[in-house]
Amino acid sequence: MTDKSVVAQPLSTQVFQILLSLVDQDLHGYAIIQDVAERTDDEVRLTASTLYAAVKRLLDQGLIDEVRSRSRDDDPRRRYYRLTPSGRKAARDEALRLERLAAMARAKRLLPSPR
Amino acid sequence: MTVRVYRALVWLLLPTGFNDAFADELVAVYTDLDRAARARSGRVGAWRALIGEIPGLVRIGFRERRTHRTVRARRVAPRLEDNVFDSLVQDATFAVRSLRRSLGFTIVAVGTLALGIGANTAIFSVVNSVLLSPLKLHDPDRLLAVGEDSKAATTVSVRSTSPGSFFDWKTSSQTMDLGAYDAGYSRTLTGRGEPQQLVGTQIIGGLMDVLGVRPLLGRTLTVADENPGAPPVFVLSFDAWHRVFGEDRDVVGKAFTINGVSRTIVGVMPAGFTFPAAPNDLWFPGQLDAAFRVNRDQYFLSVVGRLRPGATIERARLEMNGVMDRLTRDWPKFNQGNRIVVQPLRDTIIGGVQSRLFVLMGAVAFVLLITCANIGNLLVARAAARRREISVRRALGAGTGRIARQLITESVLLAVVGGGVGVAIGKGFLKLLLAGQVTTNLPRVEEIALDSRVLLFTLGVSVFVGLLFGCMPAWHLTRDRFSDGLREGTRGSARHQWTRNTLVVVEVALAMILLTGAGLLLRSFALMERVDTGVKPDQVATLSILKRKPDPAFVPALIERLRGIPGVQSVAITSMLPISGRGIGAWFNRIDRPLPDNVQPSGEGYRVITPEYFATVGIPLKAGRMFDANDRREAPAIIVNEALVKKYYPNENPLGKPVYLGAPDNRLFDSAPIVGVVGDTRDAGLGNDPLPTVFIPIAVMRNWPFYSIVIRHSGSSAPIVASARRVVREIDPTMPITNVQTLAEVVSSATAPARWSTTLLGVFAGVALITAILGVFGLLSYTVTQRARELGIRIALGASSQGVQRLVLSRGLLLVGAGLALGLVGALLLTRFMQSLLYGIAPTDPITFIGVGVLLVLAATAASMIPARRATRIDPIVALRTE
Numbered sequence: 001m002t003d004k005s006v007v008a009q010p011l012s013t014q015v016f017q018i019l020l021s022l023v024d025q026d027l028h029g030y031a032i033i034q035d036v037a038e039r040t041d042d043e044v045r046l047t048a049s050t051l052y053a054a055v056k057r058l059l060d061q062g063l064i065d066e067v068r069s070r071s072r073d074d075d076p077r078r079r080y081y082r083l084t085p086s087g088r089k090a091a092r093d094e095a096l097r098l099e100r101l102a103a104m105a106r107a108k109r110l111l112p113s114p115r
Numbered sequence: 116m117t118v119r120v121y122r123a124l125v126w127l128l129l130p131t132g133f134n135d136a137f138a139d140e141l142v143a144v145y146t147d148l149d150r151a152a153r154a155r156s157g158r159v160g161a162w163r164a165l166i167g168e169i170p171g172l173v174r175i176g177f178r179e180r181r182t183h184r185t186v187r188a189r190r191v192a193p194r195l196e197d198n199v200f201d202s203l204v205q206d207a208t209f210a211v212r213s214l215r216r217s218l219g220f221t222i223v224a225v226g227t228l229a230l231g232i233g234a235n236t237a238i239f240s241v242v243n244s245v246l247l248s249p250l251k252l253h254d255p256d257r258l259l260a261v262g263e264d265s266k267a268a269t270t271v272s273v274r275s276t277s278p279g280s281f282f283d284w285k286t287s288s289q290t291m292d293l294g295a296y297d298a299g300y301s302r303t304l305t306g307r308g309e310p311q312q313l314v315g316t317q318i319i320g321g322l323m324d325v326l327g328v329r330p331l332l333g334r335t336l337t338v339a340d341e342n343p344g345a346p347p348v349f350v351l352s353f354d355a356w357h358r359v360f361g362e363d364r365d366v367v368g369k370a371f372t373i374n375g376v377s378r379t380i381v382g383v384m385p386a387g388f389t390f391p392a393a394p395n396d397l398w399f400p401g402q403l404d405a406a407f408r409v410n411r412d413q414y415f416l417s418v419v420g421r422l423r424p425g426a427t428i429e430r431a432r433l434e435m436n437g438v439m440d441r442l443t444r445d446w447p448k449f450n451q452g453n454r455i456v457v458q459p460l461r462d463t464i465i466g467g468v469q470s471r472l473f474v475l476m477g478a479v480a481f482v483l484l485i486t487c488a489n490i491g492n493l494l495v496a497r498a499a500a501r502r503r504e505i506s507v508r509r510a511l512g513a514g515t516g517r518i519a520r521q522l523i524t525e526s527v528l529l530a531v532v533g534g535g536v537g538v539a540i541g542k543g544f545l546k547l548l549l550a551g552q553v554t555t556n557l558p559r560v561e562e563i564a565l566d567s568r569v570l571l572f573t574l575g576v577s578v579f580v581g582l583l584f585g586c587m588p589a590w591h592l593t594r595d596r597f598s599d600g601l602r603e604g605t606r607g608s609a610r611h612q613w614t615r616n617t618l619v620v621v622e623v624a625l626a627m628i629l630l631t632g633a634g635l636l637l638r639s640f641a642l643m644e645r646v647d648t649g650v651k652p653d654q655v656a657t658l659s660i661l662k663r664k665p666d667p668a669f670v671p672a673l674i675e676r677l678r679g680i681p682g683v684q685s686v687a688i689t690s691m692l693p694i695s696g697r698g699i700g701a702w703f704n705r706i707d708r709p710l711p712d713n714v715q716p717s718g719e720g721y722r723v724i725t726p727e728y729f730a731t732v733g734i735p736l737k738a739g740r741m742f743d744a745n746d747r748r749e750a751p752a753i754i755v756n757e758a759l760v761k762k763y764y765p766n767e768n769p770l771g772k773p774v775y776l777g778a779p780d781n782r783l784f785d786s787a788p789i790v791g792v793v794g795d796t797r798d799a800g801l802g803n804d805p806l807p808t809v810f811i812p813i814a815v816m817r818n819w820p821f822y823s824i825v826i827r828h829s830g831s832s833a834p835i836v837a838s839a840r841r842v843v844r845e846i847d848p849t850m851p852i853t854n855v856q857t858l859a860e861v862v863s864s865a866t867a868p869a870r871w872s873t874t875l876l877g878v879f880a881g882v883a884l885i886t887a888i889l890g891v892f893g894l895l896s897y898t899v900t901q902r903a904r905e906l907g908i909r910i911a912l913g914a915s916s917q918g919v920q921r922l923v924l925s926r927g928l929l930l931v932g933a934g935l936a937l938g939l940v941g942a943l944l945l946t947r948f949m950q951s952l953l954y955g956i957a958p959t960d961p962i963t964f965i966g967v968g969v970l971l972v973l974a975a976t977a978a979s980m981i982p983a984r985r986a987t988r989i990d991p992i993v994a995l996r997t998e
Contacts, residue, residue, distance in 0.1 A: 029144035047164075048121075048145040049171030052137050053178070079140055 011094045015054050017044050019063065019083065019091035026067050028078040029055070055081065063087035117161045121145050121168060128176040180204070206524035213525060220497060221529065224490050227886070228533025228580070229540050231486035234479045234879065236541025236565070236573045237548060242472050243572070244563040246465055251387050251562070253327030254421075258460040259291065259428060261418040261435070266454045273456050273463050277449070278319070278403055279411035280442065281418055284455070285320055287438045290431040291420035294322025297401065298391050298417070301661050301821060303851050304359065306372045311359055312661070312851040313373075313396035315349070319403065323350075325421045326390060333367040333382030340381075340400035347378040348400065353386040355396035373399075391417065391464075393561040411449040412702065412778035414718070419460060432457045447713040464558050470951050471872050474632065477945075478879045481629045483580060485886045488622045491584035492615050492890055494526060496897055498588035519589040526585025527578055534577025538570065587614060615897075616930060619890045623934025624941055626880075626887035627971060631942040633880035634963040635953055636873040642955040643869060648862050649796030649805065650693050651733025655858035656832040657692055659823045660843060661851050670813060670822075673846060674725060677826060680838040684827045687731040688813060690723035692823045692858070693796045694865050697806055698722060701776040705763060706786055719759065720798070721776060721783075721809040723816045729754075729793055731827045732858060739770045739791035746812040751787040758795050759807035776809060784815055800865055802954040825858065832857055872952065884974060887934075892978040895927050899982045899989075906986050907994025916987035923986045927979030928972070935968055 011019070014036075021027055021035040033046045058064040064087050067080040083091070105111045122142050125134065145168065152164040214221045249255045261284065262273030275297075276284075285293040300315040323335035331353060340348055351360070360366045370379045378399065389395045407413075422431060435455035443450040498505075505518060513521075542565055549563065557563075670688060677686040691698040700718040710716055722728075726742035729735075737757060746752045753774065760769050769789045776783040795805030813819065828835045836855055843850055863870075899906070906919055946958040956963070 029140060030147040033144070033148065047168045047171045048141055048148055049168050049175055051144065052141045053171060053175040056133065056137060056175075056179075078143060 010097060011090065012054075013044060014046060014050055015058065016091065016094050018046075018051070018054055018058070019087060019094075022064060022081060022083045023088070023091060026080045026082040028080050030078075032081070058087065063090050117165045118142065118146050118149050121149075121165060124169070124172055128172045130176070130179050133175065133179045203524070206521050207528060209521060210525040210528045214529065217497070220493065224493060224529050225533045225536060227486050228490065228530055228577075229536035230882070231479075231483040232530075232534050232537030232573060232577060232580075233540025233544055234882075235483055235576055236537055236569060237544035238472075238475050238479045238875075239572050240541070240545050240565050240569045241548070241557070241563055242476050243566070243569055245557055245559050246469060246472060247568075248562065250461055250464070251328075252390065253329075255461065256459070257422040258326070259420040259422065259431065260456075260458050260460045260463040261291070261293065261420045262456050263414075263453050264456045266452050271456055271458070273417075273458055275414050275417050277411045277414050278407055278416060279409045279446075280449070281320065281416050282408055283442060284418065284435070284438055287441075288420070288431070288434060289423075290426035290434050291422055292325050293320060293418055293420045294325035295319040295416040295418045296322050296391060297415050298395065300399075301851075301853070302373050302397065302399075303661055303849075304371055304373050305375075305849055307359065310849050310851050312853050313355060313359075314394050315397045315399055316391065316395055317401040318398050319401040319416060322419060323398070325419055327421070328384065328388050328390075330382040331385040332364060333380070335382055335384070336398060336400050341402055343402045343404050345400070345402065347376055347402075348381045349373065349378045350382045350384060350398045351380055352384050352389060352396050352398075354389070354394065356383045359396075373397075387562070389561060392558060410781075411446060412781060420457070428457060428459070448715060451713050451715055453715075468557055468868075470948065471868065474949055474952060475872060475875055475879075478629055478632060478876050481625050482879050482883050482886075483576070485622050485625045485629075485883050485890075487580045487584045488618045488625070489886050489890050489893075490526075490529075491587045492618045492622075492893065494584055494588045495615055495618070496893075498522070522589040523582060523585040526588075527581030530577045530581030530584075531574070534573050537577070538565075538573055541565065541569075541573070587618075612898075612901075615894055619887075619894050619930050620934045620937060622887040622890045623931050623971065623975070624938035626883040627935055627938025627967060628941045628945055629876075629880045629883040630967045630970065631938075631946060631963060632949060633873075633876040634967050635946060635949060635956065635958065635960060636869075636876050638960065638963055639952070639954040639956050640866070640869050640873045643801045643866060646797060646801045648694055648801065648865075649734060649794050650858065650862070652858040652862045654828055654832070655732060656826045656828060656836050656839070657823050657854070657856055657858055657861065658836065658839060658843075658852055659821065659854040661821045661853075669846065670725065673824075673843070676842045676846065677824065677839055680826075680835060680842070682828045682830050682835055684829060685727045685731045686827075687728035687825050688725045688822045689728050689732075689825060690721075690819055690822060692825070692861050693732055693734070694798060694801075694862050697798055701783060702778060703759075703763065703807070703809065704775050704777075704779075706773040706775060719776075719807045719809055721811055723811050723813050723819050725813050728810070728825070731825045733827075734796060735794045737792045737794055739789070741791060742810075742812045746790075747814045748784075751784045751815040752790040752812070753787045754791040754793055754810040755789055756793050756795050756805065756808045756810075758805040759809065760792055762807050776811075783811065787811075787815075797865070802869070823854070869952075869954070884971070887971075888974045888978045891927055891930060891975050892981065894930070895923060895979050895982040896985070898926065899923060899986045903989055903994045906989050907991040910987075910989060911991035911995070919987050919989075920983045923983035924976070924979050927975060927983075931972060931975040935971060939964070939968075 017036045017040065018032055020039070021032045027035060029048070029051055033048075033051060036044050036046055055064070059066070062084055064081045065084050067082050102111060106113055122138075125138055125141055129138070148164055149161055152160040156163075250258070252258060260273045263276045263280070264272055264274055276295075281293070281295050296316050296318055298316040300317060302313045302315040304311040304313055318336050319341065321336075321338040321341075324337065328335070330350065333350075336348070336350055339345060351366075356362060356366070366380050367382060368379065370377045372378075384398075420431065422428065435457055439450065439453065439455045443453075508518060509515075545563070545565060549560075674686050674688065677683060697720040700720045702716040703719040704710070704716050724742070726744070726746075729741060739754070742752070742754065755769065763769070764772065769792060771788050771790075773786045773788050775786050793810070796808075797803065797805055798808065799806050824839065826835055826839060840852055840855075843852055906922075909919060909922075910916075942964070943959065950958055
């Protein structure tokens with residue numbers, strides 16, 4: 001299911017943000033919501049249901065994986081998620097896609113060039 | 116709370132597969148979010164967060180199911196339904212589609228259902244608030260009404276008692292804390308612009324503590340306030356605080372002039388507290404002096420008790436029996452033949468209206484049942500037409516249960532939509548009921564509202580009726596062999612016909628019962644309207660005034676000035692209007708034939724009047740003379756009515772016999788001869804016998820505090836009333852004028868409760884009649900269509916058009932006959948519950964029963980004529996060719 005045809009579609013903002021959160025750390029659900037909110041200055045605020053709708057899909061597509069048993073004193077209901085290699089690739093592809101789009105905008109002088 | 120709601124939503128909206136994997140975690144994360152939102156912006160934040168979650172949940176619900184189905188379809192492997200909700204969604208979607216396809220049917224069904232459910236919602240709102248909700252007092256189930264009643268009485272009634280008895284009960288009782296009140300005081304508040312007329316209740320024995328309602332501001336009244344030396348205080352109701360003082364919190368502690376006395380407001384009660392009945396603007400402590408505290412012949416205190424912890428009503432009753440035995444020994448004259456009655460407070464408040472409301476509730480329930488039968492009938496017909504569709508579905512592998520569920524879902528959906536519209540209709544209907552003041556005579560009317568319990572009731576009723584009429588077609592369809600459906604075309608089977616006949620019979624029976632109930636009420640109402648009230652109410656205006664200070668010159672001056680108004684024929688003043696109740700009473704004592712010492716005289720109502728009273732309201736003189744200017748305090752005389760003569764002087768001439776009113780040591784006047792006998796008036800309501808009444812000249816009782824003015828006039832009353840107001844103002848600008856109404860209005864308000872239940876039941880019965888007749892009509896029309904071929908053959912073979920007509924008609928009448936028979940039995944069983952609402956006729960009144968039967972037969976014949984006529988016009992050639 002992790003073929004390019006899925007990944008080549010632009011990812012939704014929420015999904016992209018979730019993947020970004022997991023790039024450098026494994027996080028549980030609530031932590032993902034917090035991380036996204038912090039990074040985007042509360043611009044992207046996930047609800048529990050949107051988060052898990054996305055998580056389910058990402059799991060189905062094999063873009064993220066579940067990490068069992070982090071530490072003993074943690075809430076047993078909490079599950080941690082990590083990026084799979086194809087997830088990392090999908091996030092990168094999306095970032096590259098965005099960069100390509102930004103480059104196009106720059107070429108048309110819609111955006112200033114980077115120093 | 117929010118987390119629990121969220122968990123419920125997750126469980127409800129999301130498919131099982133998703134929930135197995137994620138529900139716990141989802142809720143855990145939500146719990147964290149909830150906590151954060153709560154920390155940030157409190158409870159509002161938490162709810163906002165919850166609402167924010169809903170779109171996401173719905174989206175998951177739909178998307179997960181869709182992918183699930185496509186996956187399943189691809190797999191082809193049969194799987195069990197993953198949960199009930201899934202198939203429900205599917206059924207509902209299908210039901211919506213199928214109902215939308217037959218829009219006409221849907222609109223008719225939803226419309227009639229909405230009417231039925233709406234009527235039920237409105238009447239249930241009334242029943243719910245008046246009969247079912249607990250009283251708005253602290254721990255109301257432990258509150259009791261305590262009163263005196265005659266041992267000989269056949270029905271229990273809680274009557275008021277005297278201060279002496281009350282304080283005896285209060286000090287003797289170990290099981291109850293007792294308090295007492297005397298309601299309905301007119302109080303005038305002056306010093307704040309226009310004088311304000313307020314209604315007040317006198318509180319005695321620390322009743323506020325017994326009721327246990329906390330004040331909104333300040334404090335309530337205590338026993339200490341009742342000391343004759345204590346500073347005068349009062350407590351305001353929320354409503355009066357709002358109306359008169361604009362919710363000014365600073366009024367607590369301030370003094371205002373009430374009936375000429377400066378009293379301090381010590382507290383404001385919360386909204387909704389209007390004990391003992393709305394409207395009540397203020398409560399003030401009764402400061403009875405030592406002599407009055409032991410008075411045993413002034414019966415004016417209503418007593419309320421609260422059971423102490425551990426005590427029961429049975430123990431309280433036993434205890435009060437003991438108290439009464441002792442009091443009878445100590446005070447035989449006052450207590451002989453009496454007992455103390457202890458009843459739940461709620462029962463005494465709602466007692467009078469219970470049967471009236473239950474009859475109405477029963478009536479609307481019947482209307483709904485008839486509606487159900489009718490829609491059931493439509494659905495059976497529709498199902499017959501859908502047999503081919505169902506058979507195809509079944510041939511493609513749908514199980515019996517699945518199809519039945521599909522059909523029931525359809526009808527429940529229909530009913531719930533009908534219920535939704537019904538709530539709106541019910542709301543409007545309730546508003547109409549309240550605005551039309553048909554509920555004016557109900558207790559607790561201020562509490563009537565469409566609350567969540569009513570909504571729950573409506574939802575329950577909707578689902579129930581949906582199941583009820585949904586089961587009928589479902590039952591049929593699932594019993595058909597599907598191959599028949601494919602073969603046979605769209606003709607109904609014999610079994611369908613049987614069900615439809617039964618439904619119509621039931622409809623007619625229910626309509627018959629309802630019509631009988633309405634007919635009985637209508638007839639007793641008509642009888643009641645024909646009762647001679649004893650007064651001539653046309654062209655008599657009345658207004659009430661309150662005299663604050665004794666002023667012997669006031670009444671003569673007032674009458675003189677009023678008489679001068681152009682158009683006025685005569686003017687009089689009375690302590691109480693006729694037909695508006697018994698009023699104040701006192702012991703009636705014959706001086707020429709005193710009672711033995713241990714027998715208590717009975718109290719009779721009296722009215723204080725000016726000489727022209729009888730002429731003004733139209734009460735005829737039957738014997739003796741009217742009052743005149745010579746009847747003074749020094750030489751009193753009284754006039755009595757015929758009912759009093761019948762009771763006290765059955766075979767004697769009452770004229771000239773000396774009597775006094777009151778207790779031996781507390782007389783209204785020492786002795787007065789009866790100088791006249793007048794006709795009776797129905798003061799206790801038109802349905803009740805006239806009460807014995809004594810009339811006393813105003814000159815004898817000059818200090819009476821409040822009066823009604825009655826004015827017989829020519830022309831219309833409006834200019835007369837306006838002039839009368841001006842005259843009163845000119846004599847005393849501070850005098851409040853209340854209750855301006857015509858005597859005809861006074862009389863008509865006496866029949867108001869009977870009128871509104873008759874009207875409502877009449878409307879419901881009318882709806883029932885129309886619905887049932889439509890049912891008969893629909894069924895016969897359908898039959899004619901079904902039997903077109905057979906009828907065509909008959910016509911072809913030479914049947915006369917009368918013969919064909921008779922065939923159809925007889926069928927209709929057979930159904931109606933069966934319905935009538937069934938309805939007759941039902942009506943005979945049910946109408947006896949209406950006994951207490953009837954006047955002058957028995958619940959089995961033959962005229963009503965026969966009349967209703969004839970009405971139904973006529974209506975059914977009329978409804979059958981149309982299909983019967985159509986049957987005669989069947990063209991045999993066409994009929995034979997179409998099949």
